Amino acid sequence: MGIAEAKKLYIETLGCAMNVRDSEHIIAELGDKENYVLTNNLQEADLILVNTCSVREKPVSKLFSEIGKYNLQKKEGAKIGVCGCTASHLGKEIFRRAPYVSFVIGARNVSKISTAVNTEKFLSVDTDYDESTYAFGEYRNSLYKAYVNISIGCDKKCTYCIVPQTRGDEISIPADLIVNEARKAAQNGAKEIFLLGQNVNNYGRRFSGNVERSMDFSDLLNLISEIPEVERIRFTSPHPLHMDDKFLETFANNPKVCKSMHMPLQSGSTHILEQMKRGYSKEWFLNRALKLREMIPDVSISTDIIVAFPGESEADFDDTLDVIRQVKFEQIFAFKYSPRPLTKAAEFTNQIDAEIGSARLERLQLLQDEILDEIAAKHLNKTYPVYIDELRNSGFLAGRSDNNALVQIKGDESLLGQTVNIKVTNPKRLSLYGEIVL
Secondary structure (H helix, E strand, C coil): CCCCCCEEEEEEECCCHHHHHHHHHHHHHHHHHHCEEECCCHHHCCEEEEEECCCCHHHHHHHHHHHHHHHHHCCCCCEEEEEEHHHHHHCCHHHHHCCCCCEEEECCCHHHHHHHHCCCCEEECCCCCCCCCCCCCCCCCCCCEEEEECEECCCCCCCCCCHHHHHCCCEECCHHHHHHHHHHHHHCCCCEEEEECCCHHHCCCCEHHHCCCCCCHHHHHHHHHCCCCCCEEEEECCCHHHCCHHHHHHHHHCCCECCEEECCCECCCHHHHHHHCCCCCHHHHHHHHHHHHHHCCCCEEEEEEEECCCCCCHHHHHHHHHHHHHHCCCEEEEEECCCCCCCCHHHCCCCCCHHHHHHHHHHHHHHHHHHHHHHHHHHCCCEEEEEEEEECHHHEEEEEECCCCEEEEECCHHHCCCEEEEEEEEECCCCEEEEECC
């Protein structure tokens, strides 16, 4: 008998880096166990998957329009599956609203994908399911950078956030599995390891089976840095609450840890932070951020901000702008608050008018643009080591400096996977353009 012809998989990934890694796991599982290969052509796909996000309202509404479109375009007999966070919280409601969907698996149930594709109307959205020790197959979108999960789930109770309801309680993945995965990826050419978790610096709080292990995130960073082939380590997202001195000192002093920190502020108002149940104050956040600036002068700090959270006054919003002025973030991901199902804040009666929220978001973005122009000007004629990991259009290559500045140069594919010194000749707000210097 001949080898069975491979089936074609089309997958769309919405949302965060953890979803990207989940999609890589799905691709590996289906490739190893079900003989699927990836395709970018929807019409030839035997299986169409949408890996969903539910952090904000827009990706959820986008899901049903997307799969409706796919149902009209797919070839006869092709299956549609829905995975990820929206799958977790909507569950069988997806079958009701889109009866042509073949299966639904939640964000905590990725390892069941093989069963799902072979079981009509398969549904598994158990947020207590423990995949922390499951050995997924090898597949990565990039040869040069490897995402590695270090934990699943989230124990925080932020009143605006649906993630604990879709990804379950936080469990740390055993350090030996993480180190082995990082070592294998690095030996295959991924010189940069990107560690993922909802609150990475809470690593080690709980392991599967309640096994006691003395290992925190700082220890894990040092362990991974001992892998000879690993040149750079990045991570997202740490929680400001857990940014103790040990963590900051490890971050500052380990030469393999990239000097780029994502610190999700959410609000600069201590009052609003209390309503959000974030666990820290404006003063604590500023203390940690400014200490970082003091320890590492060229550190890059990015953040997330929600404007117009229920009850946010002008004074509260001014506190947020004050933090932005003091920290001068290199990047801000800012959004207007949108109520999410299964969250406490959705029940708050002091919701902010949408027009006020839009106006505040615009003011914040204008301030940030001023700061970005100021930061960009400081890059002119500076030289940075840049790890080239992406081929762009029009003959450009792109990579990141140690402190996460996006840098683009003209060049050919031979530079991919190389770290080169680049002098910045044309700094823009969102990207620096330059030329290689010897």
